[in-house]
Amino acid sequence: MRSLIYLVTRWLSRFKPLNALAEQLLGKGEPGFRGNFKDGKEEGPWEFYHANGQLEFRGNYHNGQRHGPWEMFHDNGQLKVRGNSRHGRPDGEFERYDEVGRLFERLHYRDGTVDGPYEKFHENGQLAEHGHYREGRPEGLWYFYYTSGQMKKRGRFVDRRRVGVWEFFDESGKLQEQRSFTADDTGAIY
Missing domain, CATH: 3.90.930.1 (Outer Surface Protein A; domain 3)
Known part of the structure; x- marks a missing residue:
């Protein structure tokens, strides 16, 4: 789930385009999210993490939209969805997995x-x-x-x-x- 810090960062970037690496750490030092902004929009590789520190999402963005291959994970670390997006829209093969893989x-x-x-x-x-x-x-x-x-x-x-x-x-x-x-x-x- 995208955190409040991420949403505030997106909102603030509307007023002054942000070009920077964005990273949020959870309570125990684990990352909440990590990725780059370009002109206030997500660009390049991004990762989001569950509250337990397990990877939740890994994929690429272009101009603020998912673009290219990406993966989502259950909070136990098992793969949940593997797919591809083109300009923010699902495109290509998708595979969905249950919590045991x-x-x-x-x-x-x-x-x-x-x-x-x-x-x-x-x-x-x-x-x-x-x-x-x-x-x-x-x-x-x-x-x-x-x-x-x-x-x-x-x-x-x-x-x-x-x-x-x-x-x-x-x-x-x-x-x-x-x-x-x-x-x-x-x-x-x-």
């Missing part, structure tokens, strides 16, 4: 919007679902799996809605049901 989601952004392949994982590491996003909406074929890795269901999305024939399977992989959906069915899924 397990990957639970991989997705792609284009200019701030989810767009591209998507994968979600069960706690045991098995694939839970995968499909494709287009402009923030699930689109095309999607597959969903049990924790065993066995197919749970599959079907097609168009404009966030299930369309066509969807197939539903039991945990042994046996087809249990086929259900048809039309584009005018009410109720978006995602």
Whole structure:
């Protein structure tokens, strides 16, 4: 979390552009944040720290906005999110991890919007679902799996809605049901 000192520094830099290294130390001498200002805006590598001294965020800024690769961490030090930003907007592959370091989601952004392949994982590491996003909406074929890795269901999305024939399977992989959906069915899924 950005500290009050950081926010005051940003506010003061509006009146006189700041060009300096900024650093705040926590009670035991651990850093709260560290980075450079150029013309009153964050520039270059920045780091923010949790109250316990563990790294919270590491990444680059350009003209006051996240730009390039960055990482966020849980307060236990485990990686939380790895991503990329372009001019302050998410862009490229993002990976999200739980507090014990397990990957639970991989997705792609284009200019701030989810767009591209998507994968979600069960706690045991098995694939839970995968499909494709287009402009923030699930689109095309999607597959969903049990924790065993066995197919749970599959079907097609168009404009966030299930369309066509969807197939539903039991945990042994046996087809249990086929259900048809039309584009005018009410109720978006995602």
